[in-house]
Amino acid sequence: MGSLIECRDLWKVYRLGDVQVQALRGVTVDIQRGEFLAIMGASGSGKSTLMNIIGCLDSPTSGTCRLSDRDIGSLDSDALAEVRNREIGFIFQNFNLIPRTSALENVQLPLFYRGLPLREQRARAAEALARVGLAGREQHYPAQLSGGQQQRVAIARALVSTPSILLADEPTGNLDTESSREIMAVLKGLNRDEGITVLVVTHEADIAAYMSREIIIKDGQIVTDRQKNLVIG
Ligand SMILES: Nc1ncnc2c1ncn2[C@@H]1O[C@H](COP(=O)(O)OP(=O)(O)OP(=O)(O)O)[C@@H](O)[C@H]1O
Ligand SMILES: [Mg+2]
Numbered sequence: 001m002g003s004l005i006e007c008r009d010l011w012k013v014y015r016l017g018d019v020q021v022q023a024l025r026g027v028t029v030d031i032q033r034g035e036f037l038a039i040m041g042a043s044g045s046g047k048s049t050l051m052n053i054i055g056c057l058d059s060p061t062s063g064t065c066r067l068s069d070r071d072i073g074s075l076d077s078d079a080l081a082e083v084r085n086r087e088i089g090f091i092f093q094n095f096n097l098i099p100r101t102s103a104l105e106n107v108q109l110p111l112f113y114r115g116l117p118l119r120e121q122r123a124r125a126a127e128a129l130a131r132v133g134l135a136g137r138e139q140h141y142p143a144q145l146s147g148g149q150q151q152r153v154a155i156a157r158a159l160v161s162t163p164s165i166l167l168a169d170e171p172t173g174n175l176d177t178e179s180s181r182e183i184m185a186v187l188k189g190l191n192r193d194e195g196i197t198v199l200v201v202t203h204e205a206d207i208a209a210y211m212s213r214e215i216i217i218k219d220g221q222i223v224t225d226r227q228k229n230l231v232i233g
Contacts, residue, residue, distance in 0.1 A: 002066065002069050003030040003031060003032050003033075003066075004031055004032055004033040004035075004067070004068060004164070004165070004197055005029070005030070005031035005054055005065070005066070005067055005165070005197075006030050006031075006064075006065070006066040007027055007028060007029045007030075007050075007053070007054070007063065007064070007065045007066075008028050008063055008064045008065075008066075009026050009027070009028055009062070009063040009064075010024050010026070010027040010028070010050070010053060010060045010062075010063035010064075010065060011024055011025060011026060011027075011060060011061045011062045011063055012024040012046070012049050012053065012058075012060050012061050012220075013061045022220055023046045023049040023220055024046050024049055024050060024053075024060065024063075024220045024221075025219065025220035025221050026063075026220075026221060027046075027050060027063070027217075027220070027221065027222055028222075029215065029222060029225070031197065031199070032197075033164070033195070033197055034191070034195050034196075034197055035197055035198075035199075035212070035213055036187075036188065036191040036197075036198050036200075036210070036211050036212050036213070037197075037198070037199050037200070037211055037212070037213045037214070037215065038200055038201075038202055038207070038208035038210075038211035038213070038214045038215065039051070039199060039200070039201045039202070039215050039217065040201075040202060040203070040205075040208055040214060040215070040216045040217070041216050041217035041218055042218070043203075045217045045218055045219060045220065046217050046219075046220040047169075047201045047217055048169055048201065049220075050217065051167050051169050051199065051201055053065055054067070054165075054167065054199070055084065055088050055090060055165075055167045056072055056075075056080045056081070056083050056084040056088065057084070057090075059072075059073060059080075060073065067083060067087060067165075068087065068164070070083065085110070085114075085161060086161070086163070087163055087164050087165055088163050088164075088165050088166075088167060089155075089157075089158025089159060089161060089163035089165070089166045089167070090158055090166075090167050090168075090169075091151070091154050091155055091158050091166065091167070091168040091169070091171045092154070092168075092169055092170075092171070093169060093170040093171065093173040093174055094174060095142070095147075095150045095151055095153070095154045095174075096154065097142040097150055097153055097154060097157075098142075099141065099142055099143065100141055100143075101141065101142075102138060102139050102140065102141060103129060103134065103137050103138055103139070103140050103141075103142070103145065103153045103156075104122065104125050104126060104129065104138040104139065105125075106142070106153055106154075106157055107125035107128050107129055107153060107156045107157045107160050108121040108122065108124075108125040108160075109157065110157065110160055110161050111124060111125065111160060111161070114161075124160055125138075125156070125160055126138060128156035128157070128159045128160040129153070129156045131156065131159060131190075132152040132153075132155050132156045132159070132186050133152065133186070134149060134152055134153065134156065137149065137153075146179065147174060147175050147176070147179055148175055148176075148178070148179030148180075148182045148183060151171060151172075151175065151179070151183050152182075152183070152186060154171075155171075155183070155186060155187070155190075159190070163196070164196065164197060165196070165197045165198075165199070166187065166190065166196055166197070166198045166199070167199050168187065168198065168199065168200045168201065169201045170201050170202060170203065171183055171187070171200060171202075172184065172202065172204070172207055173202075173203070180204075180207060184200075184207060184210045187200065187210075188210055211228070212227060212228060213225070213226070213227050213228065214226055214228060
């Protein structure tokens with residue numbers, strides 16, 4: 001068995017008229033099942049671009065990315081969506097919850113799209129909310145929840161499809177220190193207790209302190225890739 005994620009010489013070049021931006025310039029990285037990994041780097045260095053390729057939201061200009069031994073570069077958009085829906089959960093900085101829709105319904109949504117029976121949608125959504133410590137908040141609208149709670153709803157929504165990988169792009173970027181700690185503890189628990197592979201893009205060194213491996217990207221290239229002794233267990 002190979003690695004869970006295998007990226008080889010990934011390039012991403014955006015062309016806007018005459019201007020060409022090399023967002024990724026030859027990124028090679030292997031990620032094993034069960035890793036808890038921080039991706040760091042300055043604004044514009046290519047972190048989101050890399051995450052989006054790993055997450056099957058975007059494809060590289062050249063290079064290959066394999067996910068569970070499948071070359072995702074060779075898949076058409078339907079097949080890509082299928083892999084994404086089955087394997088990957090996304091968490092974003094701004095939560096991306098639907099307003100005036102309850103926490104439970106927000107979490108149900110991926111299951112609704114899959115056509116699961118309503119009763120099963122509700123049961124699984126409630127269970128996912130309980131896993132992130134939000135039992136009892138099912139009927140709250142996003143506006144009736146704190147930032148940290150909203151982000152936990154987003155984590156539950158990512159979890160409800162039982163992904164093997166969680167990709168979080170600056171999940172604590174809009175949160176205060178205490179809520180950030182809470183979110184990292186939830187992600188850490190999912191990694192430790194359920195073996196979910198977690199990749200977190202972050203600017204903050206104290207957030208990266210939770211992770212056992214740190215990758216630093218600069219100008220589209222990996223400049224540091226190191227295992228760490230955990231500061232926060
Ligand atoms: N759709 C696009 N079209 C053109 N250029 C893009 C596009 N998306 C990203 N870029 C450029 O690619 C580079 C990398 O962008 P990316 O979003 O990956 O950076 P980032 O490391 O996530 O930054 P931040 O920390 O600000 O989120 C940047 O120079 C950006 O301007
Ligand atoms: Mg980004």
